[in-house]
Amino acid sequence: xxxxxxxxxxxxxxxxxxxxxxxxxxxxxxxxxxxxxxxxxxxxxxxxxxxxxxxxxxxxxxxxxxxxxxxxxxxxxxxxxxxxxxxxxxxxxxxxxxxxxxxxxxxxxxxxxxxxxxxxxxxxxxxxxxxxxxxxxxxxxxxxxxxxxxxxxxxxxxxxxxxxxxxxxxxxxxxxxxxxxxxxxxxxxxxxxxxxxxxxxxxxxxxxxxxxxxxxxxxxxxxxxxxxxxxxxxxxxxxxxxxxxxxxxxxxxxxxxxxxxxxxxxxxxxxxxxxxxxxxxxxxxxxxxxxxxxxxxxxxxxxxxxxxxxxxxxxxxxxxxxxxxxxxxxxxxxxxxxxxxxxxxxxxxxxxxxxxxxxxxxxxxxxxxxxxxxxxxxxxxxxxxxxxxxxxxxxxxxxxxxxxxxxxxxxxxxxxxxxxxxxxxxxxxxxxxxxxxxx
Numbered sequence: 001x002x003x004x005x006x007x008x009x010x011x012x013x014x015x016x017x018x019x020x021x022x023x024x025x026x027x028x029x030x031x032x033x034x035x036x037x038x039x040x041x042x043x044x045x046x047x048x049x050x051x052x053x054x055x056x057x058x059x060x061x062x063x064x065x066x067x068x069x070x071x072x073x074x075x076x077x078x079x080x081x082x083x084x085x086x087x088x089x090x091x092x093x094x095x096x097x098x099x100x101x102x103x104x105x106x107x108x109x110x111x112x113x114x115x116x117x118x119x120x121x122x123x124x125x126x127x128x129x130x131x132x133x134x135x136x137x138x139x140x141x142x143x144x145x146x147x148x149x150x151x152x153x154x155x156x157x158x159x160x161x162x163x164x165x166x167x168x169x170x171x172x173x174x175x176x177x178x179x180x181x182x183x184x185x186x187x188x189x190x191x192x193x194x195x196x197x198x199x200x201x202x203x204x205x206x207x208x209x210x211x212x213x214x215x216x217x218x219x220x221x222x223x224x225x226x227x228x229x230x231x232x233x234x235x236x237x238x239x240x241x242x243x244x245x246x247x248x249x250x251x252x253x254x255x256x257x258x259x260x261x262x263x264x265x266x267x268x269x270x271x272x273x274x275x276x277x278x279x280x281x282x283x284x285x286x287x288x289x290x291x292x293x294x295x296x297x298x299x300x301x302x303x304x305x306x307x308x309x310x311x312x313x314x315x316x317x318x319x320x321x322x323x324x325x326x327x328x329x330x331x332x333x334x335x336x337x338x339x340x341x342x343x344x345x346x347x348x349x350x351x352x353x354x355x356x357x358x359x360x361x362x363x364x365x366x367x368x369x370x371x372x373x374x375x376x377x378x379x380x381x382x383x384x385x386x387x388x389x390x391x392x393x394x395x396x397x398x399x400x401x402x403x404x405x406x407x408x409x410x411x412x413x414x415x416x417x418x419x420x421x422x423x424x425x426x427x428x429x430x431x432x433x434x435x436x437x438x439x
Contacts, residue, residue, distance in 0.1 A: 060366035
């Protein structure tokens, strides 16, 4: 860079010497230097050089006014690339997406938590339902009835009914073990004998026609079948009368007797103090439950439920932010100048993977001005711009910003200066080298 400065400075000195020689020659010949040497454009870089006693020359770089190196906010694998290099994008447009299955699952869970917390808050705010109040009221009525029963003396008719229930249950159990009475025995014997005689008669009639080819179609065959069925039914009923009682029927009869005896004992013996106290406690408990339902939720409970909703919503917002981090969005409209990843590749958060720029507006940046040079440069000052890649292109520019702090570069303290060209050229490209000439 310093060699290039020396070369440019030498060229400038030669140019100044040439202009001086032409001027002296024209004076000796009596002519106008401008006419003899040719008119110089006042806006050209050479006009700037010729009119200054000290010229500053600096190397610079062409960059877009708006440009950014883009990186992802999260690690992950690239799922799809939506914009290719060189394509135009609008502000907020998605450039690429990472795989987001985990983030979407977390979002679904967070949304379910929000719904659950909101439902709990709504339930507290709405209060108890009519069916819940009715159920607790019924429990209270039952507890009060039980307490009243324990506190009241038994009535004679209740005792008589209880005694009758005990007697009936005991008689039913005894009948199971005693078996049928004499009349039932006689009837069962008669039924079985009649069925046996009918079967014998039907058998005899069938034997007469048993040799016939179509015996199955004859009425004697049907009569024999009916008589056989009637005999089997009568035999089963007869046997059932004299079989031992079934175990489950005996157990049921014993339970009924025990229940009836317990009811009688409860009537005959008044309740103890402990039983009455337990019944009173049951009444108080049911009354407290009813009062709690009728009073509704406390303000502290509603506030806690509302806080739970807020926490669940905050968690949902975090999952939404995590899901948004799987997309790379264009911060402004422009051209995607470079993209260094493809589908399936791993992306590391914070590492630049793309460059975006608005290529419609350019500026020149140089950090080649030493501390001795920068003191003679001011914002708003006009400069001349040339480009190595485009010979013959000369543009005027304006200094728009001078960095306040200097940096060490190759042993010198240099300052960054930003220049805005007065016009553009379609041949200009990002990072082209330029030469800045400042009076």
